Amino acid sequence: LSDSLNIGIAGLGTVGVGVVKLLTEQQALLRDKCGRPLNIAAVSARSRNKDRGVDLGAYRWHDDPLALADDPGVDLVVELIGGEDGVAKALVERALAAGKDVVTANKALLAHHGTALAEIAEGNDVSLNYEAAVAGGIPIVKALREGLAGNPISRVYGILNGTCNYILTTMRETGRDFGDVLAEAQRLGYAEADPAFDIDGVDAAHKLAILTSLAFGCPVDFGHVHVEGVRDVSALDIEYAEELGYRIKLLAMASHTEHGIEQRVHPCMVDADTPIAHVDGVFNAVVAEGAYVGQTVFEGQGAGAGPTASAVVADLIDVACGRRAAPFGVSVTRFKRPDPAAMAAHQGAYYLRFMVQDRPGVLAELAGVLRDEEVSIESLLQRSRSADDPVPVVMITHETREDCMIRAVRAIGGLDAVLGQPTLIRIEHL
Numbered sequence: 001l002s003d004s005l006n007i008g009i010a011g012l013g014t015v016g017v018g019v020v021k022l023l024t025e026q027q028a029l030l031r032d033k034c035g036r037p038l039n040i041a042a043v044s045a046r047s048r049n050k051d052r053g054v055d056l057g058a059y060r061w062h063d064d065p066l067a068l069a070d071d072p073g074v075d076l077v078v079e080l081i082g083g084e085d086g087v088a089k090a091l092v093e094r095a096l097a098a099g100k101d102v103v104t105a106n107k108a109l110l111a112h113h114g115t116a117l118a119e120i121a122e123g124n125d126v127s128l129n130y131e132a133a134v135a136g137g138i139p140i141v142k143a144l145r146e147g148l149a150g151n152p153i154s155r156v157y158g159i160l161n162g163t164c165n166y167i168l169t170t171m172r173e174t175g176r177d178f179g180d181v182l183a184e185a186q187r188l189g190y191a192e193a194d195p196a197f198d199i200d201g202v203d204a205a206h207k208l209a210i211l212t213s214l215a216f217g218c219p220v221d222f223g224h225v226h227v228e229g230v231r232d233v234s235a236l237d238i239e240y241a242e243e244l245g246y247r248i249k250l251l252a253m254a255s256h257t258e259h260g261i262e263q264r265v266h267p268c269m270v271d272a273d274t275p276i277a278h279v280d281g282v283f284n285a286v287v288a289e290g291a292y293v294g295q296t297v298f299e300g301q302g303a304g305a306g307p308t309a310s311a312v313v314a315d316l317i318d319v320a321c322g323r324r325a326a327p328f329g330v331s332v333t334r335f336k337r338p339d340p341a342a343m344a345a346h347q348g349a350y351y352l353r354f355m356v357q358d359r360p361g362v363l364a365e366l367a368g369v370l371r372d373e374e375v376s377i378e379s380l381l382q383r384s385r386s387a388d389d390p391v392p393v394v395m396i397t398h399e400t401r402e403d404c405m406i407r408a409v410r411a412i413g414g415l416d417a418v419l420g421q422p423t424l425i426r427i428e429h430l
């Protein structure tokens with residue numbers, strides 16, 4: 001291993017430039033760790049003339065990123081373009097097929113095509129490493145794939161989207177509404193101009209699908225992730241959560257249930273004294289529970305040039321040192337094929353809020369609907385009284401099946417005395 005590892009980097013945006021900087025600034029450290037230099041041989045992006053704040057003069061430039069896969073002077077391709085299809089997918093497939101190792105940060109690509117790409121990598125005896133794709137700088141891929149490999153994993157969950165966590169944290173701290181805080185997050189660069197992927201939960205779902213495969217040794221199954229985002233979380237519900245001893249977080253969770261593998265991303269109320277309730281701002285956290293190790297908690301920065309470059313370079317070091325694991329820990333040839341669990345069969349407790357006209361008999365009507373669906377109430381809050389304005393009625397249920405709960409909430413929403421859309425937030429006792 002005395003020769004340098006020759007690297008081709010496709011994509012020179014936030015992550016790409018972060019990787020170039022780390023590799024150039026830490027050359028000596030990396031040479032010591034790997035016993036050979038990590039050498040940037042070639043790069044590619046859309047526009048050659050853009051000033052990226054780094055000197056790219058010493059590297060071969062390819063207008064077409066696919067040329068990196070064909071470049072005989074490139075041993076390993078780093079894909080930092082992004083997108084589930086298109087040029088990123090074509091490049092990764094071509095590089096793996098050409099016998100080159102691949103490192104990527106692309107969660108969308110892996111969520112949609114992870115199993116097929118792992119198959120190509122394994123078939124060609126090369127690495128497909130993607131530490132930066134899940135929770136940025138947190139080494140959770142390595143933790144599940146290697147550090148916790150001796151454990152059957154029962155559950156993995158976390159806060160996987162910094163934008164949503166920043167918005168929910170700021171809403172709680174300031175009492176402001178979602179739209180207002182989102183606009184501020186966009187001004188500060190914590191949310192994209194088009195924030196849909198983040199705030200609708202899709203980005204967290206991409207990462208969860210990858211974690212599920214790593215945790216349970218099964219194909220990446222993005223299609224069966226139940227996804228809800230944070231657009232409908234209101235300042236009022238955050239206030240009630242606080243009062244009830246909870247915090248609202250966008251959690252991504254995968255677990256083994258009696259119905260199969262359950263994968264879900266949605267706002268949750270979590271007990272205010274759990275570690276995950278205190279992961280605030282743009283930070284991410286992942287909790288993995290193993291049969292022998294018990295609970296492990298990982299926290300750190302989930303995005304940004306530094307944390308993602310840290311993860312990408314760790315993947316490069318593994319290749320340079322000749323360490324290779326199957327992309328998802330277990331070879332695709334030995335994947336289990338568990339059933340996906342339907343969300344309708346989910347069991348849990350729920351927070352419900354209805355805006356009702358304050359007149360006699362309304363609570364009895366609500367109670368009647370809940371009784372018909374066999375939903376039992378643990379506690380009820382109805383504080384303010386007003387002759388004219390609707391008042392909030394807040395309920396916490398005992399453990400209930402999701403389909404019963406949804407039917408009851410729909411029926412209650414249809415009552416004359418109930419105004420607007422009822423709010424339902426699942427409660428997780430972690």
Ligand SMILES: NC(=O)c1ccc[n+]([C@@H]2O[C@H](COP(=O)([O-])OP(=O)(O)OC[C@H]3O[C@@H](n4cnc5c(N)ncnc54)[C@H](OP(=O)(O)O)[C@@H]3O)[C@@H](O)[C@H]2O)c1
Pocket residue numbers: 010011012013014015016044045046047048050065080081082083087105106107108132133136302303304305308
């Ligand atoms: N940003 C983060 O904090 C973060 C964290 C974890 C994972 N990721 C993942 O890392 C990847 C890159 O993200 P990023 O934030 O660095 O994106 P970005 O800043 O938008 O950079 C994308 C780069 O890809 C290049 N590119 C786009 N289309 C191309 C094409 N058709 N051919 C050649 N080059 C093309 C762009 O070239 P030009 O510069 O010339 O336009 C740009 O340099 C994505 O998969 C993302 O999900 C990002």
